[in-house]
Amino acid sequence: MDRRALRERPDGPNGSATGGGAEYTGRYVVLFDPGNHESGINALRSSADIAPVERIRGSAEPASVAELLERPDVSVFFEDLAAAVVEVRPEKRHALVTTAEAEPSIIAAEPERLVHASPITAPHQAPTDFFPAYRSDEQVVARQSQAEAAAVQGPAWDEQNVTWGLQAIRAHLSAMTGRGVKIAVLDTGVDTDHPDLVGRVDETVSFVPGETVEDLHGHGTHCIGTAAGPANPGQKPRYGVATEARILAAKVLDNTGHGPDGQILAGLAWAIDHGARVISMSLGAPVQPGELFPQTYELVAQRALDRGVVIVAAAGNSSRRPGVIRPVERPANCPSILAVASLDKAMQMAASSCGGVNGNGGEVDVAAPGKFIISAAPGGGHAVMSGTSMATPHVAGVLAMLIQAHPNDSAADLKARLLATALPLTQPGSDVGAGLVQAP
Structure with a gap:
């Protein structure tokens, strides 16, 4: 069946x-x-x-x-x-x-x-009240060249050597590299032959029936590259945050971006068992105003925290700002999971980024660069993608750097430290949480 x-x-x-x-x-x-x-x-x-x-x-x-x-x-x-x-x-x-x-x-x-990956609604399309249950979040806005990405509205970031996202969170100025810290990315898999990632991936696993961990979708490879790409990629700019972190790649969504909750739970169990200190999940399911967080994911996240593991997840891209702001999606709406919002190059909210409409865990915790992000792509090259999916691995990489800097911190301490050191922004806390994440 x-x-x-x-x-x-x-x-x-x-x-x-x-x-x-x-x-x-x-x-x-x-x-x-x-x-x-x-x-x-x-x-x-x-x-x-x-x-x-x-x-x-x-x-x-x-x-x-x-x-x-x-x-x-x-x-x-x-x-x-x-x-x-x-x-x-x-x-x-x-x-x-x-x-x-x-x-x-x-x-x-x-x-x-049922978990889905679906492309972002194109700017010319009318918003819809129907959103698939799960998706690997807002995906390819456009697979643009770096020159095209640099031309979007916002500050004239020089991305010749370092992506604008890494500059915004000051990762390129940090002495921390996340050395030896294991980051697990639960997504569509990874291109194990990507020259920038060869030797960086400790272990891989696929919980998708009949499919290997190889990423034929692109979303997982992109997120892994942002979290833990190398300091000196084969082709500039540098796009990885924690350049010496170790990668655990769990394929929980198939090559079309589909998969049920059971596969995500399998990925969580595997990641915790294999020593992950950070778990990054760029996937989400829209919720309704007033809807409570899923108890299963919340209690699993609590148990992970007790074992020293911090889980970060995409806040979601159901909004159509400025007119429509949707609640933070599940499982990011769980109190024990860090919900990450998306910012553009002008440090403004991405139009699709969800907000803290619901309380009791449904708040945005922190914001990170998510618009027009350059990272690894299957086949050995780079791609430009946008969404809270792209913001989330920025935060996962910073957590790995914090673990290296403060190895004796508990998971709860690490979360508190991450939020305390975020750069305050002018937007409401319901949109950006503590502010723009900053590398130690």
């Missing part, structure tokens, strides 16, 4: 239909009490007749994990996260929801969303 072909709308955890244009797989993501997950699993077996549970750890063979996530006859339990992707028959979904509400060992149960 091809999960990507499903377009179901199961009842939400409160029994009401979930909407907002979201797409679902028909499965549920269930988060358990780590110390008592067996009680929850047994309760779901008894009441909802869930499919047999296969238990996996972050060190499990990726191909087998991808295969299990694709099978309709098993439920997959991630032991490291105490979370499961549960297969349940349609007539038993209500029983699953009511059991989750009543069983103390079950913390959350939410419909599994």
Whole structure:
């Protein structure tokens, strides 16, 4: 069964239909009490007749994990996260929801969303109220030459040697390089043969059935290049923030930019198990005003923080400023995940960058360069992309530099330090959070 072909709308955890244009797989993501997950699993077996549970750890063979996530006859339990992707028959979904509400060992149960990558709406197109459930965020504005990128409105940044983004966050002036710090990028994979990245990628994994980690989409390679590209790329300008960080590349979206929540959870478990200190996720799902953050991602992020791992995610690109400002998307709207907004060369908000419409975690935490960003592209060259996707790896790279500078800091301390050292901007905090991220 091809999960990507499903377009179901199961009842939400409160029994009401979930909407907002979201797409679902028909499965549920269930988060358990780590110390008592067996009680929850047994309760779901008894009441909802869930499919047999296969238990996996972050060190499990990726191909087998991808295969299990694709099978309709098993439920997959991630032991490291105490979370499961549960297969349940349609007539038993209500029983699953009511059991989750009543069983103390079950913390959350939410419909599994389908993840999408979709291109940015072109400037001449009218805004739409429908947005796909997930995407690897606002992607290629234009694969322009560097000369074309330099001609956009804004300060006349000289990008001959260093990209404007690195100059704005002062990464090129820092003595810190993120040496030895592992940054995991959960995205569409990586071009493992890119000359700028050869020798920089410690480990790769694909949780996409039937696909290797090779990035035929371009989004993942671009984000990895921004976070941890080399100090001296084969072709100028320098575009990488943490030039001596180590890269963990997890493919959780396929070559067309699709994939369910289960693949993201698999990537998170793998990244934590393999020693990531920073996890960068340039993907998001639009939410409605007043909508709460997803409990599953929030509690996974809390558990990651306890293990010294900071997660950053794109705030999203659902807005059409100045007239329409959409809420920070999920999972960036989780309180324990840093939500990153996008700035242009004039230090103004990108028109599509989401804002802090919702409270209780739905705020923007920090801003970073995201418009017309030069970075690595599959095939060995460079590409120019825009969006909060491009802003997010700037922040991931700065976190790696902070870890090198302050190796004894906890993950919570690192987050606090990152926000305290941001450069205040003139825009409201609801748009830019603490301000423009700055390298140590």
